[in-house]
Amino acid sequence: xxxxxxxxxxxxxxxxxxxxxxxxxxxxxxxxxxxxxxxxxxxxxxxxxxxxxxxxxxxxxxxxxxxxxxxxxxxxxxxxxxxxxxxxxxxxxxxxxxxxxxxxxxxxxxxxxxxxxxxxxxxxxxxxxxxxxxxxxxxxxxxxxxxxxxxxxxxxxxxxxxxxxxxxxxxxxxxxxxxxxxxxxxxxxxxxxxxxxxxxxxxxxxxxxxxxxxxxxxxxxxxxxxxxxxxxxxxxxxxxxxxxxxxxxxxxxxxxxxxxxxxxxxxxxxxxxxxxxxxxxxxxxxxxxxxxxxxxxxxxxxxxxxxxxxxxxxxxxxxxxxxxxxxxxxxxxxxxxxxxxxxxxxxxxxxxxxxxxxxxxxxxxxxxxxxxxxxxxxxxxxxxxxxxxxxxxxxxxxxxxxxxxxxxxxxxxxxxxxxxxxxxxxxxxx
Numbered sequence: 001x002x003x004x005x006x007x008x009x010x011x012x013x014x015x016x017x018x019x020x021x022x023x024x025x026x027x028x029x030x031x032x033x034x035x036x037x038x039x040x041x042x043x044x045x046x047x048x049x050x051x052x053x054x055x056x057x058x059x060x061x062x063x064x065x066x067x068x069x070x071x072x073x074x075x076x077x078x079x080x081x082x083x084x085x086x087x088x089x090x091x092x093x094x095x096x097x098x099x100x101x102x103x104x105x106x107x108x109x110x111x112x113x114x115x116x117x118x119x120x121x122x123x124x125x126x127x128x129x130x131x132x133x134x135x136x137x138x139x140x141x142x143x144x145x146x147x148x149x150x151x152x153x154x155x156x157x158x159x160x161x162x163x164x165x166x167x168x169x170x171x172x173x174x175x176x177x178x179x180x181x182x183x184x185x186x187x188x189x190x191x192x193x194x195x196x197x198x199x200x201x202x203x204x205x206x207x208x209x210x211x212x213x214x215x216x217x218x219x220x221x222x223x224x225x226x227x228x229x230x231x232x233x234x235x236x237x238x239x240x241x242x243x244x245x246x247x248x249x250x251x252x253x254x255x256x257x258x259x260x261x262x263x264x265x266x267x268x269x270x271x272x273x274x275x276x277x278x279x280x281x282x283x284x285x286x287x288x289x290x291x292x293x294x295x296x297x298x299x300x301x302x303x304x305x306x307x308x309x310x311x312x313x314x315x316x317x318x319x320x321x322x323x324x325x326x327x328x329x330x331x332x333x334x335x336x337x338x339x340x341x342x343x344x345x346x347x348x349x350x351x352x353x354x355x356x357x358x359x360x361x362x363x364x365x366x367x368x369x370x371x372x373x374x375x376x377x378x379x380x381x382x383x384x385x386x387x388x389x390x391x392x393x394x395x396x397x398x399x400x401x402x403x404x405x406x407x408x409x410x411x412x413x414x415x416x417x418x419x420x421x422x423x424x425x426x427x428x429x430x
Contacts, residue, residue, distance in 0.1 A: 003040065007300045011036035011293075016334075025339050026282070030289040036296045047292050054291020055284055057165055062172070063283060065246030066158040068276045069227065070114055072253040072269070078224040078261060079121045082107045085221045088214040090191075091206030095198025097130045098139075099191055100206075102147040106187050107225065109151020115374055115382045118148035123389040135203055138400035141390030145382050145397070146404040147190055149371035152337075153183035153364065156231045156246065159337060162287065163363045166294075166345045170359050176232050177425040178360045182368065182415050189407040197403065223256045283338060290342035297346060307351045317355035321416050324348055325369060332373015336381065340370050361415070361422040368412050375401060 014035045018028035030047070037046055086104035093099050101122065108118050123144040130140035152159060155176035164172045197203075227249050234245040257264040264272065297303065310323055327348065331340050345366065352362040374382040377398065387394045415421050 004300050007036050007040045007296070008302060008305075010039045011296050011300065015293075019334055025336055026285045026289050029286070029293045029339065029343070033289065033292045033296055036300075040296075040299065042299075046295070050292035050295045051288035054288045054294075060161065060165055060287065062161045062241075062243040062246040063158045064276070064280045065243065065250050066156050066161065067114075067279050067283070068273070069156070069246065069249045069253045070117055070158075071272045071276050071279075072250065072257050072264070073224060073227060078221075078257075078263070079104075079108065079125055081217070081221045081224060081261070083122065083125060085214075085217040087206060088210070088217045092209045093195065094205050095135075095194050095203040096206035097126065097133055097135060098143045098194040098198060098203070101126050101130070101140075101143050102150075102187050102190050102194065105144075105147035106150045106154060106183060107221075109148070109154045109157075109183070115145075115148040115151055115371060116385055118151045119145055119382050119385045120389060122148075123386060127390045133204055136201070136400070137390055137392045138396040139197065139201075141386045141392050141397045142400040142404055143190070143194055144390070145375055145386035146401060146408060147187065148382055148386075149368070149374065149408070150183045150187050152367050152371045153179040153186065155179050156228070156249070157367070158283070159341060159367055159370070160363065162283075162338060163341050163345060163366060166342055167349055167359050167363065170363070171426075173232075174360050174426040174429075175363055177429055178364055178422045179367075180425060181421050182364050182411070185414065185421060186368070186408065186411045189411045190404060193403050193407040223260050227252055227256070286338050287342060290339060293343060294346050297343075303347045303350055306347045307354065310351050311354070318417070320351065320355050321357065324352055325365065325412060325416060328366060328369035329372060329376075332370055333376045333380075335373070337367075337370040337374060340373070341366060357416075358419065358423060360426060361419050364415055364422045365412070368408070368415060372405070372408050372412070375405070 011032050015028055015032035018031060019025070023031070033047055033050075034044065037044055083100060083104045086100045086107060087096070090096065090099040090103050104122055104126070105118050108122055109115075123141070127137070127140045127144055130143075131137050151157070157176075157179065160175045160179065161172055164170050164175050230252060231245045231249050234240050234248070239245075240248070254269070258269065310320060313323065314320060328340065328344060331344060335343075348366075349359060349362055352365075353359065357365075374380055377383065377394070383394060383397065383401075387397050390397070
């Protein structure tokens with residue numbers, strides 16, 4: 001057995017063993033790296049060097065700002081406004097509250113960028129409301145958790161920034177633009193699925209559509225929606241970088257939450273910042289240890305070997321693309337989102353590029369695959385949060401989510417095999 005093969009076995013074997021033993025993902029990544037370095041006779045000082053190099057990036061400074069923005073806006077009383085806006089737009093349909101849930105997630109996702117925050121914030125309001133109106137609790141929870149994944153695709157999303165950095169510094173602005181149509185397509189597919197189920201179960205409609213009511217709710221919600229405009233237009237238009245736009249968005253979010261909506265006081269702001277620090281600590285330690293893990297992968301030529309292995313199964317681009325999605329979906333069942341982006345991107349991106357998939361399109365594929373993983377046991381964080389918020393056993397939620405898994409998989413396949421869905425807006429904007 002060659003030293004290189006031994007290193008791969010030690011690195012990946014120890015990592016997956018620790019995952020199965022329920023080690024925290026950051027510790028599993030860091031310890032696997034240590035074992036690999038020892039097996040290869042490398043100096044252990046390489047570990048802190050690579051960890052520092054992983055977080056030594058100007059682009060990554062946008063991550064804490066986007067997280068802070070999302071927490072401030074999510075805690076600042078905007079959930080009710082966005083639900084009312086969505087209700088005025090689609091509440092008239094059969095299964096109206098399910099449609100409201102899906103559309104509100106699209107709006108809220110553009111502010112929080114977090115599926116967990118979406119589920120906790122909107123779910124705590126909409127799930128009891130849906131149950132009171134006659135919707136089944138498991139259906140209400142399933143709609144909430146699946147629609148929350150729209151927020152991963154709709155910018156600004158800190159996961160997009162992490163992917164852009166990991167993929168070699170691709171344009172964050174282009175990645176932001178690429179997420180809008182896939183996010184809308186996911187929302188549309190979930191609405192179709194919800195409508196079919198609502199018709200079969202005779203779920204109620206809401207009030208008839210009124211342009212006057214819609215304009216009134218839009219006027220109330222425009223302060224929250226303007227945060228998205230500041231970030232996306234600023235970055236795409238070249239007025240400022242993603243990091244600068246995120247910093248401006250934090251100040252704006254603080255102003256809107258405290259002064260306009262009055263949903264936060266001084267104590268609330270302090271609590272929100274504490275929550276940001278907790279989240280940021282987890283994200284940054286993952287980025288740091290994953291950077292060292294990635295160094296070992298490169299040292300052992302794992303990306304080249306993985307590419308050769310996948311292409312040896314078939315040279316057909318369709319089969320290879322399906323294999324890439326399958327790998328990401330399986331990883332999503334056992335790992336959280338950020339580690340998958342950090343570890344799998346350097347390995348799978350070269351394979352995707354070899355069959356003509358653009359890095360930006362592949363980024364959307366990775367994020368949606370990871371989003372589906374957040375809804376699958378045994379490590380589906382959003383699934384657990386939804387079950388807790390909806391007070392429904394996880395087994396019932398998973399069963400109710402099965403039709404929506406199909407909707408999400410159809411969306412994933414469309415994004416995979418129709419590049420224009422992801423690339424239309426970035427190409428139009430040059």
